[in-house]
Amino acid sequence: MIINRLREAASSRIVRITAILFTALCIAFSAWTSGISFAGKEGVFINSSVYFTLENVSISKGSSNQTMQFQLQLNNDGDSILDYNYYGVKVTSASGGSYYAQLSKQANAQVPGHTAVSYYYVSTIPAGLDASQLQVTVFERNGNGSSVRDIGSLSVANAQSIGQTNNQLLVNLSDVDTAVTTNSFVSYQAVKAVTLPQDGKWTLLVDAMVTPTGTETITLPSGIKYLLHDGQGRTLTLSSNAVQGTSINAGQSKHILLTTTMDTLPSTDAMTLDLSLDSTGITSLGKLSLAPLFQLAKMGERVPYVLNGREGITIELQKADAQEINNKNGALLTAVLHNDSKSTIKAPTLQGVLISKEATLSVNTSAVVVPETYLAPGESGSYRFAAQLPEGTAAEKLQFLVSEAVTDVSASNKTNTNTNTGTNTNTPASTGSNTTANSTTTGSNASSGGTQNSTEAGSIPILAASLSEGLSAGSNMNNIPQYELGQSIVFDSSSELIDPNLKVSLVELNGHTDSENGYQTVVAKFKLMNNSNETLTIPNFGTSLTDSSGTTYPGARQTTTLQELIPNTAYVYSYSYMLPPAATGQFKLSITDASNTSSIKVPIANYKVSVAQTGEEDPQAVAKKLSLYPFDVTLDYWAINAQYSSGSYTYTLKGNFDIKKSEQVIVDDSFSTLEFEVVDATNRILGSTTNKLQGTGKLISGLQTITFANVKSEQLEYPVTIRAYEVITTSTGTAKRLLATLTQ
Incomplete structure (x- = not known):
């Protein structure tokens, strides 16, 4: 028990x-x-039905401090209206720091049941803190607001969305203009900085992008002074030009072009941009480091194209080639714009400048190729710039600057005499924000308070690239594809000269050296095939051959009267080149387009080719084959005879000719002719005769006799040689290509 x-x-x-x-x-x-919960999304709870979440955080890093923007969402799942005026937030750090948070947008303080309202804040914090060290602390005010009580904190690193932007400052317009009574914030981001030699001096140019963070339209404040600290104790005032006006709608981004002139090339390692309310920087709104913005892109490196708020657009300097322009050394540079966004964009107007810092020299280029007006998502557009280089220019020391040309540039007051005496500054408080949300949303009426000069032209720097690898030499064939006769030539997509339905191929490339004239004649024969159902215009493209030493030999085009090509037919015409006998081996064949406004011959295709030497076969061989595409002429029997009559000699060539032609190829009266020439043992020409392969009196298949009459000679020459040539009429004269040699 x-x-x-x-x-x-x-x-x-x-x-x-x-x-x-x-x-x-x-x-x-x-x-x-009642404090904080980690179920799903991190939250600070007032009770089981009301809680706060941190939705979006963005940190803008300046030189001396950084600005944090964040969105605090009040979720009221209860039935009663909640008054947000009894709550506030501050930013705190792991080391015990507390930083003032200010509402950046008007919002409704009365939150009905079963709704959620977002409140947008801005806080300035020390530059050394990162997201892992920061929290957003929610506090509650007592009835009369004399004291506060912390409820809980939300980790910045665990926010729903977090982003960081370097070289960016956030400015409250009310700090600049006393006429602004509401909180209207704009972000200033330094995007690009370049130095440009002009007229013996140096122009320093900074591109700054300005974006409103709220929902109101704002006007750029004229009370801000843009100061440049060069890192050597000097402070310079930058003049400003607002691209496309000073009014900026919500969701828009516009650019300010900041410039100053220096007598010598400045050192850019320690430069900072200072946004200030005075011309000395005493009342500074914040500083941005410019040193990283002078960095040069490498060849082939894509950089973001940030003008006018475009996203997903990149640009690269794809290649830089040596190009002869007006018989002098020049450069041809190709920049490619890539549209990786989700929408169609209008291709901008771009300008290019070659910069030599050593020579204090800027060379403007001509845009010889531009893309289509619009680029669809996933498309790319090529810009090709050409410039003649001054003698002695070191290509590997050059830089290439690409800028977008703009015509709507509002110049601010150059003298920067605008002042603002009513500046409001906010004192950080460890207890948090003392700003009370209003019950209704009102718009901002920010005023510029300054004068604007007339609109003037300008350009915004987009890409600055180094040419440290120099210009690709004309003789550089390492990256050029080898060409096989008959294959379709692939043209640069930026050129519209060749219709996509027109197949172009090289069917012959032969040469021979004439010991009598002392030069080498090369003939390239191109076939154009119309694969479409429409008649196409025959393009007038140029060609050139470049040897291993970098010497370029232009091609002379065959004279032709045919202008159009009917469907499912082909046409052939030739180009002739005069080369020194020593130019042998492989060549770069360039097909060029001179249809641009500057008439610069822009390569649209490059291939590595070999020139076959003709006419060097056994001169006593019984069978001879003469190739004059689209004709194949075969001699399977031939004999040379001579007779004397009335003081002159007559020579004859008897042969059995077999002449075949490709049926698909159109041949007109301008086609090349077949010339036979009789020479003696001393290489003296005794006579010649010309035979057509097309038209009236043409040479046909069968046993034929070709007569060389009225040959003036003191005696019968023996042996004699007959040479067969293809003769082409070009715009610069007649070109003869040796086909075969017959010696009996």
């Missing part, structure tokens, strides 16, 4: 202890849930 009572007492004590522990856990859990 006693044992049972002891057991019952012990059991009763266990039940009481368990109940006490359970009650304590419930109280602890209740207290914990």
Whole structure:
């Protein structure tokens, strides 16, 4: 009995202890849930139905401090209206720091049940803190607002969305202009900085992008002074030009072009941009480091194209080639714009400048190729710039600057005489924000308060690239594809000269050296095939051959009267080149387009080719094959005879000719002719005759006799040689290509 009572007492004590522990856990859990919860999304709870979440955070890093923008969302899942005026936030750090947070947008403080309202804040924090060290702390005010109580904190690193932007400052327009009574914030981001030699001096140019953070239209404040600290103790005032006007709608980004002139090339390693309310920088709104913005892109490196708020657009300097322009050294540079966005864009007007810092020289280029007006998503557009280089220019020391030309540039007051004496500054408080949300949303009426000069032209720097690898030499064939006769030539997509339905191929490339004239004649024969159902215009492209030493030999085009090509037919015409006998081996064949406004011959295809030497076969061989595409002329029997009559000699060539032609190829009267020439043992020409392969009196298949009449000679020459040539009429004269030699 006693044992049972002891057991019952012990059991009763266990039940009481368990109940006490359970009650304590419930109280602890209740207290914990009134602060912060990590179920799904991190939140700070007022009660089981009302809680705060941190939705979006962006940190803008300047030189001396950084600005944090964040969105605090109040979620009211209860039935009653909640007044946000009793709450506020501050930014705190792991080391115990507390930083003032200011509402950046007007919002409704009365939050009805079953709704959520977002409140947007801005806080200035020290530059050394990162997201992992920061929290957004929610506090509650008592009835009269004399004290506050922290409710809980939200980790910045765990926010729903977090981003960081370097070289960016956030400015409250009310700090600049006293006429602005509401909080209207704009971000200033330094995008690009370049130095440009002009007229013996140096122009420093900074491109700054300005974006409103709120929902109102703002006007750029004229009270801000843009100062340049060069890192050597000097402070210069930058003049400003607002691209496309000073009014900026919500969601828009516009650019300010900041410039100054220096007598010598400045050092850019420690430069900073200072946004200030005075011309000395005493009342500074913040500084941005410019040193990283002078960095040069490498060849083939894509850089973001940030003008006018475009996203997903990049640009690269794809290649830089040596190009002869007006018989002098020049450069041809190709920049490619890539549209990786989700929408169609209008191709901008771009300008290019070659810069030599050593020579204090800027050379403007001509845009000889531009893309289509619009680029669809996933498309790319090529810009090709050409410039003649001054003698002695070191190509590997050059830089290439690409800018977008703009015509709507509003110049601000160059003298920067605007002042603003009513500046409001906010004092950070460790207790958090003292700003009370209004019950209604109002618009901002920011005023510029300054004068604007007339609109003037300008350009915004987009890409600055180094040409440290120099210009690709005309003789550089390492990256040029080898060409096989008959294959379709692939043209640069930026050129519209060749219709896509017109197949162009090289069918012959032959040469021979005439010892009498002392030069080498090369003939390239191109076939154009119309694969479409429409008549196409025959393009007038140019060609050139470049040897291993980099010497370029232009091609002279065959004279032709045919202008159009009907469907499913082909046409052939030739180009002739005069080369020195020593120019042998492989060449770069360039097909060029001179249809641009500057008439610069822009390569649209480059291939590595070999020139076959003709006419060097055994001169006594019985069978001879003469190739004049689209004709193949075969001699399977031939004989040379001579006779004397009335003081002159007559030579004859008798042969059995077999002449075949490709049926698909059109041949007109301008086609090349077949010339036979008789020479003696001293290489003296005794006579010649010309035979057509097309038209009236053409040479046909069968046994034919070709006569060389009225040959003036003192005696019968023996042996004699007959040479067969293809003769082509070009715009610069007649070109003869040796086909075969016949010696009996």
